Amino acid sequence: MRFKIALIGFGAANMLFLAYIASIKPELLDDTAIIDPQFNGGSLQNSWPQVRSNTVWQQFVNSLQKFKATASYAEQIANEYPLDQPTHLHVLAKHLRKAIEPFIRRATLFKDSVVNIEGEKSNYTLILKNKQLQAEKIIFSPGSIPKVFNYPIPTIPLSAALDSRQVESYISPGDHILLFGTAHSGCLALKNFLDAGARVSVVYATEKPFLYARDGEYDGIKQDAAVIADSILVGTSPVDLIHYTNQEEVLSAALRASWACYTIGFMLDDITKSIIGNSKYDPHSARLREDSEIYGFGIAFPSCTTIEGKTFWDVSIPSFTEHILKTNILSTVSSE
Numbered sequence: 325m326r327f328k329i330a331l332i333g334f335g336a337a338n339m340l341f342l343a344y345i346a347s348i349k350p351e352l353l354d355d356t357a358i359i360d361p362q363f364n365g366g367s368l369q370n371s372w373p374q375v376r377s378n379t380v381w382q383q384f385v386n387s388l389q390k391f392k393a394t395a396s397y398a399e400q401i402a403n404e405y406p407l408d409q410p411t412h413l414h415v416l417a418k419h420l421r422k423a424i425e426p427f428i429r430r431a432t433l434f435k436d437s438v439v440n441i442e443g444e445k446s447n448y449t450l451i452l453k454n455k456q457l458q459a460e461k462i463i464f465s466p467g468s469i470p471k472v473f474n475y476p477i478p479t480i481p482l483s484a485a486l487d488s489r490q491v492e493s494y495i496s497p498g499d500h501i502l503l504f505g506t507a508h509s510g511c512l513a514l515k516n517f518l519d520a521g522a523r524v525s526v527v528y529a530t531e532k533p534f535l536y537a538r539d540g541e542y543d544g545i546k547q548d549a550a551v552i553a554d555s556i557l558v559g560t561s562p563v564d565l566i567h568y569t570n571q572e573e574v575l576s577a578a579l580r581a582s583w584a585c586y587t588i589g590f591m592l593d594d595i596t597k598s599i600i601g602n603s604k605y606d607p608h609s610a611r612l613r614e615d616s617e618i619y620g621f622g623i624a625f626p627s628c629t630t631i632e633g634k635t636f637w638d639v640s641i642p643s644f645t646e647h648i649l650k651t652n653i654l655s656t657v658s659s660e
């Protein structure tokens with residue numbers, strides 16, 4: 325039960341990391357442990373499968389092409405969808421898994437959750453719910469959970485808000501919804517609520533209700549979300565747009581709302597928080613602790629871009645790919 329590498333979590337980020345191992349040091353695959361309680365594609369498949377990606381097919385194909393081990397698979401699937409169009413997230417999860425299937429078979433899989441990591445400097449003990457493993461290097465990509473506020477109003481989970489069929493099971497026509505957030509997922513949830521016949525009060529925290537990529541905003545909305553925002557700004561939908569500093573209006577909407585929904589970003593879950601403790605993540609080296617061999621990737625530990633003093637976290641398959649390739653943490657590992 326001793327491994328050179330342990331991948332904790334097997335969503336998009338660590339699937340890409342496995343493609344990286346297979347490309348740069350394939351002999352390490354036989355010495356790799358992968359731990360995940362589900363092994364079913366992470367959030368792309370579990371939480372928002374029916375959402376269309378905010379990146380286009382070409383970007384997904386390009387990401388797979390960047391790894392030697394998945395380049396030929398990328399070529400095979402390149403023509404399956406229009407290159408300039410987004411696809412549903414379950415399509416990305418499926419192809420990611422298929423691209424790395426031969427490499428998954430060589431690793432040792434544990435259907436379990438890591439609850440703690442002990443030890444230091446290339447000698448770690450991973451405490452799982454049901455057993456313990458030893459590893460020299462840890463790649464920690466546990467994903468994140470949606471942030472929420474504590475308004476005393478029943479909450480529609482983000483995963484349900486992003487699936488039109490589930491929305492209809494929560495709300496009835498005429499219901500009033502209080503929706504926080506106007507980025508990509510906020511726009512998609514807003515459309516689902518309106519399609520179900522609801523009236524929606526939308527609380528935003530940016531200088532304008534919607535920030536668009538086409539206006540040069542780094543993290544601005546594009547694709548489906550931009551089309552939805554354009555239709556809202558025409559002004560004919562039953563939507564109130566409220567800036568969060570207007571507390572009187574927010575409170576008044578909260579008193580009328582039968583449901584709240586929060587699309588305000590993501591945070592680490594409690595187990596991940598307790599595993600990392602006070603460690604300070606360094607996006608440049610991807611190290612979770614200074615001088616340690618514990619690295620983080622994915623939505624929990626992304627790379628970042630700073631523009632005019634403002635930090636943007638880069639969360640997408642293309643940016644996870646860049647992060648893994650740029651940090652290139654296996655370049656000095658021997659397979660002896």
Ligand SMILES: Cc1cc2nc3c(=O)[nH]c(=O)nc-3n(C[C@H](O)[C@H](O)[C@H](O)COP(=O)(O)OP(=O)(O)OC[C@H]3O[C@@H](n4cnc5c(N)ncnc54)[C@H](O)[C@@H]3O)c2cc1C
Pocket residue numbers: 332333334335336337338359360361362363364365366367368372375376377378379413436437438439465466467468486508509512595596621622623624639640641642
């Ligand atoms: C509306 C919406 C649209 C999005 N669109 C895109 C898009 O177009 N492209 C894109 O790339 N991303 C998109 N995302 C973000 C997407 O969810 C993430 O990019 C992606 O799922 C993150 O991958 P990950 O591997 O970091 O985490 P996850 O996919 O969440 O995977 C984490 C895995 O770790 C496991 N895990 C957690 N804790 C432990 C533990 N303690 N021990 C063992 N295993 C553990 C979980 O079971 C899970 O399988 C979107 C998100 C939303 C909300």
